[in-house]
Amino acid sequence: MSLIRSLAAGLRSLFRKEQVGRELDEELTGFLEMATEEKIKCGMSRQDARREVRLEMGSLEVTKEVVGTAGWESFVETWCQDLRFAARMLRTNPGFTTVAVFTLALGIGANTAIFSLVDAILLRPLPYKDSDRLVQLIEHDQKRGVDLDWVSFPNFRDWAEQSKSFEQMAAYKFHVFNLTNVSQAQVLFGIKVSANLLPALGAHPILGRNFLPDEDRPGRDHEIILSYATWRDSFGADPQEIGRTLTLNGEPYTVIGVMPPEFNFPPTVPITSSVPSRRTEFLTPLGLAFRPNERDWNMLGVIGRLKGGTELAQARADLAIIGRNLAQQYPDQNQQIQVNVEPLLDRVVGNVRRFGFFSGQSLWYFSLCVQILPTSCSHDQRFVRKSSRCAYPSARAGYGCFANS
Amino acid sequence: MPDKPGDLVQGTLDMLILKTVALEPIHGYGIAIRIEQISKGVFKVNAGSLFVAFQRLQRDGLIKSEWKATENNRRAKYYVITEKGRKRLSSETREWGKQVAAIARILEAS
Numbered sequence: 477m478s479l480i481r482s483l484a485a486g487l488r489s490l491f492r493k494e495q496v497g498r499e500l501d502e503e504l505t506g507f508l509e510m511a512t513e514e515k516i517k518c519g520m521s522r523q524d525a526r527r528e529v530r531l532e533m534g535s536l537e538v539t540k541e542v543v544g545t546a547g548w549e550s551f552v553e554t555w556c557q558d559l560r561f562a563a564r565m566l567r568t569n570p571g572f573t574t575v576a577v578f579t580l581a582l583g584i585g586a587n588t589a590i591f592s593l594v595d596a597i598l599l600r601p602l603p604y605k606d607s608d609r610l611v612q613l614i615e616h617d618q619k620r621g622v623d624l625d626w627v628s629f630p631n632f633r634d635w636a637e638q639s640k641s642f643e644q645m646a647a648y649k650f651h652v653f654n655l656t657n658v659s660q661a662q663v664l665f666g667i668k669v670s671a672n673l674l675p676a677l678g679a680h681p682i683l684g685r686n687f688l689p690d691e692d693r694p695g696r697d698h699e700i701i702l703s704y705a706t707w708r709d710s711f712g713a714d715p716q717e718i719g720r721t722l723t724l725n726g727e728p729y730t731v732i733g734v735m736p737p738e739f740n741f742p743p744t745v746p747i748t749s750s751v752p753s754r755r756t757e758f759l760t761p762l763g764l765a766f767r768p769n770e771r772d773w774n775m776l777g778v779i780g781r782l783k784g785g786t787e788l789a790q791a792r793a794d795l796a797i798i799g800r801n802l803a804q805q806y807p808d809q810n811q812q813i814q815v816n817v818e819p820l821l822d823r824v825v826g827n828v829r830r831f832g833f834f835s836g837q838s839l840w841y842f843s844l845c846v847q848i849l850p851t852s853c854s855h856d857q858r859f860v861r862k863s864s865r866c867a868y869p870s871a872r873a874g875y876g877c878f879a880n881s
Numbered sequence: 882m883p884d885k886p887g888d889l890v891q892g893t894l895d896m897l898i899l900k901t902v903a904l905e906p907i908h909g910y911g912i913a914i915r916i917e918q919i920s921k922g923v924f925k926v927n928a929g930s931l932f933v934a935f936q937r938l939q940r941d942g943l944i945k946s947e948w949k950a951t952e953n954n955r956r957a958k959y960y961v962i963t964e965k966g967r968k969r970l971s972s973e974t975r976e977w978g979k980q981v982a983a984i985a986r987i988l989e990a991s
Contacts, residue, residue: 482940500932503909503958507928510910510955533928542929546936 486549500543504536583852590845602743602821605678606781610820611791613645613778615799619812626774628809629764631802635778635815638798641791643783644676647762647776648742655710657723662710664724666703666758667741673759676781677741683707684718684733687761697763700724701733703740706757729760742777743824771809779820792817894926894934895943896977899962899970902944908957909935935960943969 515525615624636645671692799815943966
């Protein structure tokens with residue numbers, strides 16, 4: 477209630493400034509005269525009384541100023557004055573205006589660009605359920621001193637069977653399909669996945685279903701889940717598409733599902749919004765046959781979802797033991813091979829650091845750009861100081877133009 | 882606390898104005914004089930702070946004002962206490978009494 481009243485009173489003094497000013501004037505003058513009369517009654521001459529009262533009260537103008545600037549509306553008024561003054565200065569100095577606008581535009585632009593990049597790759601969590609529990613499993617070849625991002629199928633299967641730290645351990649590999657039984661043949665880029673990859677990510681198709689464990693076997697692997705964009709762009713977002721048969725690389729595949737629009741795997745980082753990274757267009761089962769002697773055929777990306785409450789260090793210790801056992805069991809192929817467990821986010825961001833547009837310097841660029849805006853501001857400020865040496869406001873004050881007039 | 886005589890204890894001006902206005906509708910100068918007289922010259926209210934306080938109290942809805950003629954036939958703005966102002970005065974008076982008593986107890990402690 478009192479807020480509304482204060483608002484109304486403030487607006488009144490803003491828009492009916494003259495009347496409010498007159499009233500205050502009259503009230504203050506009245507105050508002054510009554511005080512003078514009181515002194516005259518006590519036997520002072522009119523002139524002396526006036527002088528005395530003025531000494532006691534101080535300047536009427538100052539009092540008016542104090543009362544006038546006590547309410548919130550005086551901030552609005554000062555602000556408007558500053559704005560008008562700024563506009564005036566800009567108009568009288570077009571050269572400065574151009575430079576100021578340009579430097580500010582540059583500063584703001586660079587900051588926005590870099591921040592959206594840093595936000596996308598460093599600050600935002602991965603778009604999966606409880607993504608902090610997602611890890612990538614890689615091998616480290618001690619002999620050559622390199623990380624191997626891809627893992628052989630037999631090793632993956634042994635890890636998945638023997639480890640105790642994971643709710644799910646899933647694998648994927650990139651795959652390309654030629655789609656031919658449509659009006660215009662088309663190339664689709666996607667991934668082959670183990671049947672538990674989507675559950676491991678906590679993702680579900682919005683239409684249809686996920687792969688059954690049974691469908692992830694050689695000969696039974698002719699199902700396909702489409703990405704939302706592919707379903708929309710190539711199949712007209714037709715719900716009847718579920719159950720249809722597509723000819724992919726000359727073989728029949730049944731469409732069993734469509735993923736949500738935001739789903740993408742492996743997670744990639746858009747370098748700029750105008751050049752989006754390639755998104756996965758389909759998922760199909762791995763359907764790999766187990767050949768125990770293919771331990772050095774590294775072709776699978778392996779991710780895992782840690783069990784709730786399991787620390788990364790526990791999973792690392794768990795996998796280290798399994799890795800050592802496998803190295804002893806299969807010295808020909810697994811000797812010198814260590815197993816590493818890394819948070820999935822680190823792997824994604826690390827990829828950008830290593831291979832990305834900024835080749836590992838995005839943070840450095842960011843800190844550089846963060847400095848641009850203050851620099852351009854201070855640059856402008858220096859100009860302002862230089863160009864306002866005419867001491868315009870002081871001159872106004874000198875002529876007796878008060879802040880409120 | 883005041884160093885030189887004439888300063889008000891911070892935050893008490895509103896209470897004093899409310900009390901003065903509660904006695905009868907009264908104009909700005911009357912309020913200044915009455916506070917000075919009743920306090921026997923201990924408090925001298927500066928016109929600037931007085932009018933700022935009027936504005937504040939009016940905006941809080943504790944007093945309202947109207948233009949009337951004085952006994953000397955001069956136009957003056959008379960301030961009148963509102964119901965809300967009365968309530969505030971009584972609660973502030975109670976609070977003040979409590980505080981004064983508490984401070985006195987502390988100062989008299991030996």
